[in-house]
Amino acid sequence: MIEISGLTKRYGGKAAVDGLTFTVEPGRVTGFLGPNGAGKSTTMRMILGLDRPDAGRVTVNGHDHVASPLPMHEVGALLDARAVHRSRTARDHLLWLAHAGAIKESRVDEVLRQVGLESVARKRVGAFSLGMSQRLGIAAALLGDPRVLLFDEPVNGLDPEGIKWIRELMRDLAGDGRTVLVSSHLMSEMALTADHLVVIGRGRLIADVEMTEFVRHSSGVLVRADEPERLAAALTEAGASVTPEQDGALAVSGLEAGKIGRIALDAAIPLSELTPRRLSLEEAYMNLTRDSIEFESGAA
Ligand SMILES: Nc1ncnc2c1ncn2[C@@H]1O[C@H](COP(=O)(O)OP(=O)(O)OP(=O)(O)O)[C@@H](O)[C@H]1O
Structure with missing residues (x-):
């Protein structure tokens, strides 16, 4: 479980995250939605202990931690799939992470199999497509077999088969009783994956609602x-x-x-x-977030 209370982060004079309070429960997929610049990635970085909040608190599985990255067997995360050493092979990248996280080497082949990268395990990551990089990032997140998983825009760059695969993976992880938080700016994607929605805009909470309730209110x-x-x-x-x-x-x-x-x-x-x-779910979501879109395209 992830508990967030009054979480605030400012950059310069501007609040990127502004007094956020919500809980991410285990056993379900929680969709973390908001327009570009809403503060999703900043929130995830604070959950992971990669950024220090200016105010408020985050606990993961009841532990309080302040800006010390959480161990990989506690939380797994996909933040930026391209943030890997391009000259390493996929397998070496995971081996390096396993050593750093005191995780047994046999997990490397297990996760490579789980994400479908076995056949390219010895290829250099620099030659990977965005979709393959996403899969590798997911393999890294799963390496420590953590009970809490964070995925930042995981379907970016995936083809329809890859999108279906990740949807099923998330549902399986939640079905195992894990805590799964997945960010997106696409409501249509969340509608098929999430059981629960947390919607933010300009760093503030806009909605914290069951998916079924959101659907009911969109009509x-x-x-x-x-x-x-x-x-x-x-x-x-x-x-x-x-x-x-x-x-x-x-x-x-x-x-x-x-x-x-x-x-x-x-x-x-x-x-x-x-x-x-x-209303389509996309329209309902647009209505909800209309006032918090930072950059809107002009009328055609
Ligand atoms: N290191 C930083 N320095 C300055 N401003 C930052 C920094 N990181 C984020 N911001 C600002 O904080 C706000 C929230 O950004 P964040 O990346 O968390 O949003 P997001 O919801 O993840 O957006 P996106 O969907 O575009 O990734 C934005 O206005 C962004 O410009």
């Missing part, structure tokens, strides 16, 4: 009524979440269209529209 109903404010109050009272749209309509989530119709009838508020709509 909604568009309502037009004669007295939108009174209807919004009645729907909120009934447990819905209501967002007024610019043209006076109400975007309602958490209640079905039929129930909304009955509430409007009971309150004697005439409706002119009641349209169920389903």
Whole structure:
């Protein structure tokens, strides 16, 4: 388990991570989502003890540690797949890591097999494609057989077969009861992999929610009524979440269209529209993070 409380990191005057609090539970895949520059990598570096927080606390499996990298049998991480010695072979790279981490050599061949790099184990890493480098980075993360695993954008550069493989690997690792935190800026990828979502923007927590709950909230109903404010109050009272749209309509989530119709009838508020709509998960995620995107492309 990873417990993060009030975690803060500043670079110059700017907070890259700003008072983050969340828990990553074992036995499930937690997706760590946010737009570019949201603070995902910085958070992961602090979890690993590679960066010192300016405030707040991280514990991994209950241990407090301050800026001392955690041992490889406790936490495995894929941060930057290209950060390897390019002239070494894949096997030598892992052997070097195994020696440094006091891990038995037999694990090297086991993890090479597990990530499907056996046939290129004696090839120089410099000649690897990005997808092969990602697999090697994952092999390194698995080397110490850790109970906690962090993957920063692991599907980068992988082909569809590789993406499917990593999805299954993560689900298997979580199925073993391990703690798995995986970052991405793609909601579509997380929808197929994660059981739980932690969404951040500009270093702050935006959502900490079960995937099923996120899916439920991404569907909604568009309502037009004669007295939108009174209807919004009645729907909120009934447990819905209501967002007024610019043209006076109400975007309602958490209640079905039929129930909304009955509430409007009971309150004697005439409706002119009641349209169920389903946002794609990507749209729901974009709505959630719209205010925290640092660099937006201009309109075409
Ligand atoms: N070493 C550093 N020095 C100065 N600023 C930094 C440093 N590392 C990160 N930052 C800044 O902190 C913010 C968060 O960066 P971070 O890399 O953690 O975000 P991210 O969510 O991982 O983004 P991406 O998806 O683009 O990798 C960004 O504004 C970034 O420019």
